[in-house]
Amino acid sequence: MGAPTMTTGGTGANRPVPEGRRAAVVDCDVHAVLPSARSLLPYLDDYWADQLVAQLAPYYEPGYHPPSSPIAERPEVTPGPDGRAGTAVDALVADVFSDGGPDFAVLNCLYGVQQIHQPRREIAHARALNDWIAREWLDADDRLRASIVVPQGTPDAAAEEIDRCAADGRFAQVLLLGQSELPYGRQINWPIWEAAERHGLPVALHIGGVFRQAPTSVGWPGTYLEWYVGQQSNLEAQLASIVSEGVLQKYPSTRIVVSELGFGWVPPFLWKFDKLWKSYRPDVPWLTERPSDLIRRHVRFTTAPSDGFERPGALDRLVDRLGSEDMLVYSSDYPHRHHSAPREIENGSSDPALIDRIRRTNAFDIYGLSVHSDL
Amino acid sequence: MTTIQERPRVLDLPAPKVTTGIADVDIHPVPPADALTAYLPRRWREIVREYGVRTTNGLFNLGEYPQLYGGAMRADTWPETGFPGSDLDLIRKQLLDLYDVQLGVLQCISPGGQALNPASQALRPELADALTRAVNDWQLEHLVRPEPRLRAAISVAFESPDLATAEIDRLGSHPGVVAVLGLSKTRDPLGSRRYWPIYEAMIANGLPMQIHLSQGGGNPSTGTGWASYHTEYHVGQVQSFQSQILSLVLSGTFDRYPDLRIMFVEGNVAHFVPLMQRLDYHWETLRSEVPDLLRKPSEYLADHIWVSTQPIDEPDKPAHLVEYIEEFGADNVLFASDYPHFDFDAPDAIFPPSFPAELKDKILRGNAVRFFGLEDGA
Numbered sequence: 001m002g003a004p005t006m007t008t009g010g011t012g013a014n015r016p017v018p019e020g021r022r023a024a025v026v027d028c029d030v031h032a033v034l035p036s037a038r039s040l041l042p043y044l045d046d047y048w049a050d051q052l053v054a055q056l057a058p059y060y061e062p063g064y065h066p067p068s069s070p071i072a073e074r075p076e077v078t079p080g081p082d083g084r085a086g087t088a089v090d091a092l093v094a095d096v097f098s099d100g101g102p103d104f105a106v107l108n109c110l111y112g113v114q115q116i117h118q119p120r121r122e123i124a125h126a127r128a129l130n131d132w133i134a135r136e137w138l139d140a141d142d143r144l145r146a147s148i149v150v151p152q153g154t155p156d157a158a159a160e161e162i163d164r165c166a167a168d169g170r171f172a173q174v175l176l177l178g179q180s181e182l183p184y185g186r187q188i189n190w191p192i193w194e195a196a197e198r199h200g201l202p203v204a205l206h207i208g209g210v211f212r213q214a215p216t217s218v219g220w221p222g223t224y225l226e227w228y229v230g231q232q233s234n235l236e237a238q239l240a241s242i243v244s245e246g247v248l249q250k251y252p253s254t255r256i257v258v259s260e261l262g263f264g265w266v267p268p269f270l271w272k273f274d275k276l277w278k279s280y281r282p283d284v285p286w287l288t289e290r291p292s293d294l295i296r297r298h299v300r301f302t303t304a305p306s307d308g309f310e311r312p313g314a315l316d317r318l319v320d321r322l323g324s325e326d327m328l329v330y331s332s333d334y335p336h337r338h339h340s341a342p343r344e345i346e347n348g349s350s351d352p353a354l355i356d357r358i359r360r361t362n363a364f365d366i367y368g369l370s371v372h373s374d375l
Numbered sequence: 376m377t378t379i380q381e382r383p384r385v386l387d388l389p390a391p392k393v394t395t396g397i398a399d400v401d402i403h404p405v406p407p408a409d410a411l412t413a414y415l416p417r418r419w420r421e422i423v424r425e426y427g428v429r430t431t432n433g434l435f436n437l438g439e440y441p442q443l444y445g446g447a448m449r450a451d452t453w454p455e456t457g458f459p460g461s462d463l464d465l466i467r468k469q470l471l472d473l474y475d476v477q478l479g480v481l482q483c484i485s486p487g488g489q490a491l492n493p494a495s496q497a498l499r500p501e502l503a504d505a506l507t508r509a510v511n512d513w514q515l516e517h518l519v520r521p522e523p524r525l526r527a528a529i530s531v532a533f534e535s536p537d538l539a540t541a542e543i544d545r546l547g548s549h550p551g552v553v554a555v556l557g558l559s560k561t562r563d564p565l566g567s568r569r570y571w572p573i574y575e576a577m578i579a580n581g582l583p584m585q586i587h588l589s590q591g592g593g594n595p596s597t598g599t600g601w602a603s604y605h606t607e608y609h610v611g612q613v614q615s616f617q618s619q620i621l622s623l624v625l626s627g628t629f630d631r632y633p634d635l636r637i638m639f640v641e642g643n644v645a646h647f648v649p650l651m652q653r654l655d656y657h658w659e660t661l662r663s664e665v666p667d668l669l670r671k672p673s674e675y676l677a678d679h680i681w682v683s684t685q686p687i688d689e690p691d692k693p694a695h696l697v698e699y700i701e702e703f704g705a706d707n708v709l710f711a712s713d714y715p716h717f718d719f720d721a722p723d724a725i726f727p728p729s730f731p732a733e734l735k736d737k738i739l740r741g742n743a744v745r746f747f748g749l750e751d752g753a
Contacts, residue, residue: 070660179599186603209599216598216618217611219563225661226564226625229654230598233614237597237607244607264649268699271690272643273610279718280606283443291606308652321695339659 015365023364024103024371027342029206029259029302029331030096032137032146033086034061034111034129043128043135051121060112060125064208065336066224074337085335089140096334097143100343102359103371105334106204107146108175108259109133114152114210123151123161130165138170145367147175147204155188159195166199172367173202178261179209179234185245193251202255202300202366205238207231232265239295240273246286248294255366256299260333263301264309267321270295296324300366302331303358305338306345315348329366330359388523388550391749396477397722398743400585400683401640401711402470402525404481405460406513414509419502428506429498431593438590439601440608444717452715459715463522470714471524474722478743481518481527482556482587482640483510493558495533496591503532504542511546519551528556528585536569540576547580553747555584559615559642560592566626574632583636583681583746586619588612616642617650620680624654625665629675636746638681640711645688645699651676677704681746683711684738685720693727700734709746710739 017023034040037057041049065072073085078095080088096105111129116122126149133146148165150158165171174196182188184205196203207228214220215234221227235258248254270292277284277291287294309315319325332342346355364370412420427435446458452469454462470476484493494506507530514527529552531539546552555577563569565586577584595601598618602608616639622628629635639647651673658665658672682703688696700708713719726735743749 070663071657182600183597183602183607185607186600213600214594214598216564217594217596217615218559218561218565218592218618218622219567219594221564221618221622221625222566223625223664225654225657225664226621228661229650229657230618230621232650232653233617234597234599236614237599237602237611240607240610241602244602244604262649262653264653265646267690267695268613268643268645268649268688269610271645271688272613272686273606275686275689276606276609280443280604280609283605305656307649308656320692321690323691337660339656 017364017370020373021370022373023360024369025359026330026363026367026369027096027102027105027332027334028257028329028363029304030092030105030107030334031086031336032092032107032109032133033084034109034132035080035082035084035087040125040128040132043131044124048121048124048128060115062110062112062115062208063224064110069224071228071336071338073335077335089137092334093141093144096332102330103375104143104145104369106172106367107133107137107144108204108206109146109149110206110208111149113149114177119151119154122153123157126151126161130161130171134168134170138168145170145172145369147171147173148201149175150192152176152180152210155191159191162192162195162199162201166201171201173204173257175204175206177208177210178205178231178238179211179215181210181212183241184238185241185243185247187245190247190250193247193254197251197253200253202257204257204259205235205261206259207261209234232262235261236265236269239269239299243273243287243291243294244284246284248298249286254298257302257329257366258299259302259331260304262305262307263328264307264318266301266327267318292323296327300327300329300362302333303328303345304331304333304342306340306348309348310340310344312347313350315345315354316350319349319354325354325357326362326365328358329363388519390550391478391526391553391747393477393740393743393749396475397710397739398478399470399474399476399712399714400480400638400709401587401685401713402466402479402481403460403485403714403716404466404483404514404518405458405485406483406510407457407461410517411506411509411513414512415505419505422502428494428502430496430591431498432591439596440590440605443605447717449715449717449719463518466714467522470712471522477524478553478747479525480553480585481514481525482585483514483530484587484589493530493589493591495530495558500532500535500538503535504538507531508542511542515549515551526553527551528554530556531573533557533573534562536572539573543573543576543580543582547576547582552582555582557584557586558589558592559586559612559619559639560589560594562593564622565619566622566628571628571631574628574635578632578634581748583638585638585640588615588641612641613643613646617646620647620650621654624672624675625668627665627667629679630667630669633678635679636681637679638683638709638746640683641685641713642682643686643688644682644684644703644708645696647682648699648702677707681707681709681742683709684725685711685713686718687720687725693729696727697730697734705734705737706742706745708738709742
């Protein structure tokens with residue numbers, strides 16, 4: 001494996017791959033799991049380590065994938081020593097990079113530091129978590145990349161954490177949760193966008209949330225299934241916010257990777273957004289082009305779960321409705337289990353060129369990851 | 376002053392019929408200034424005068440997102456005096472006569488005529504009850520009685536199901552009433568069991584429910600906080616409908632009430648298609664959480680969920696509109712004009728030239744028969 005090349009800046013589709021190299025196959029959403037709160041102890045300073053022990057090490061394991069439910073793990077995954085998938089790097093690497101696998105995988109660790117209400121503790125734990133990721137995961141295999149976990153509750157501190165981690169080129173992305181306390185377009189959140197752009201890092205919006213208010217606009221869903229499927233609505237809200245508030249004008253190199261939140265909802269959302277933009281243009285005068293055109297340029301969506309678009313022809317129909325072949329990037333969502341296997345998304349299209357874009361070149365546009373041509 | 380607390384005198388109205396004309400499920404009347412006063416008991420008139428109608432925001436007389444331009448009204452719908460929707464003759468001229476509307480469903484959402492500040496969202500349950508009764512009695516007497524092409528979707532104190540059911544029972548057999556009016560923004564998702572008594576009362580009275588988009592309701596405008604800009608806020612309306620359909624299906628509400636008919640009004644059509652496909656996909660994995668559901672999630676739509684067309688989805692390729700409507704269910708889509716609002720859809724203008732004539736016919740008239748339980752028009 002040759003040293004990966006990181007290219008930054010620019011949002012145009014299909015930027016050139018360096019001579020002698022090819023765009024890498026990237027699995028854009030793989031989950032490393034923090035085995036226990038105590039796993040962070042070596043990475044916390046004395047004060048925060050004492051605090052954690054005194055608190056009896058509360059484990060902020062998020063409920064985004066209830067650990068004993070069918071979505072938590074595919075039956076064939078290799079468990080770590082604690083019997084769970086995603087907690088040990090060797091097991092994860094063996095599974096994710098097995099035959100026909102990707103050249104690189106981007107780790108999104110969903111450990112729920114963002115749900116810590118005490119802001120200084122959130123900052124300290126995000127920092128420790130990123131150091132744990134770097135030492136115990138990125139050091140273990142040079143095909144791994146990771147997202148920077150940030151203390152969302154304090155955007156200035158989030159920007160500092162991005163600055164700190166971006167110095168390590170293996171952090172390829174910033175991770176934000178789909179549901180936030182204030183929509184991401186709000187100016188209070190701009191330090192995050194500014195820092196991500198400064199370092200040429202895309203920002204993943206991944207399913208999850210801070211749960212400061214109900215996760216739907218009509219209250220609390222009764223079932224997990226209702227919450228999980230319904231989180232696409234919050235991504236519609238986030239994209240509407242990011243576009244309307246002018247983030248993409250202020251930070252024009254911004255790239256967004258909507259992760260594990262589906263993509264079938266995008267065409268009707270774009271049509272509605274365009275139509276209302278025409279009605280209310282004086283309210284958002286900085287939007288001089290259609291929201292759909294901005295979103296097509298700046299936003300990508302991971303393919304797992306595939307939400308039914310793995311059925312023959314379904315993916316081709318979707319791409320026609322999206323009006324773009326550039327918007328999808330491949331993911332396995334390892335180790336989560338869905339109704340179809342990750343690679344089955346390829347059944348949805350009869351166009352090998354589209355599948356190649358999804359697996360390699362669309363990912364190159366956002367991460368700039370390439371390998372030697374002979375690999 | 377006349378205060379009507381009892382069941383009003385039943386009018387000698389024929390059952391609505393949609394034959395050669397069309398059905399329009401979304402017309403917004405506005406009571407002329409002070410018209411509701413006559414229908415409010417004195418104590419509530421005094422309280423409203425002194426304290427206003429308290430809702431879930433801190434404003435005295437406004438929703439969270441006041442309309443941007445001219446009250447969001449079509450410019451030519453302003454009568455000589457008062458708000459658009461307050462002049463019956465203008466409703467006749469600009470809508471009923473012009474497009475041959477045989478059944479026009481009234482949804483009185485904003486009795487104040489300005490922002491959406493619905494009577495049903497008054498925080499004090501007894502006030503919400505008094506205001507909604509006043510709205511209903513006013514529209515039956517001043518719109519439906521003189522113009523029987525118009526029929527009412529009755530407003531109810533939705534967050535207090537005991538009061539809502541009493542109002543449904545009071546007016547449910549009135550021939551001027553064709554539906555119960557609900558709003559998209561509720562305190563809890565619509566499948567919540569606290570709302571079940573409302574559905575029972577509707578079914579007992581043979582009425583469907585029309586859920587119209589709204590503001591307010593006690594939750595932020597999105598599940599991830601408040602929107603800032605009007606575009607963003609308005610785009611967000613469909614998100615509430617998405618949450619509501621998931622709740623209704625997964626709570627088992629339709630299994631419990633096989634006769635429940637619900638229409639989402641002003642909530643678009645296309646976006647429900649991928650949502651239900653996504654729901655089916657994940658239900659396959661996670662059905663152990665909802666083992667009592669009798670059917671695959673998407674299979675509930677045909678019997679229970681209708682949607683209205685306005686604001687019509689405008690894909691870049693017109694063929695996509697037809698595809699999504701057919702994927703949603705060609706029998707479950709009805710026409711809505713949203714008169715007198717600025718985003719009014721005219722029945723002779725919104726369908727692209729390539730739109731199939733038979734499908735258009737269903738949307739404009741045929742599909743109303745089953746939703747409203749009309750005698751077949753043919």
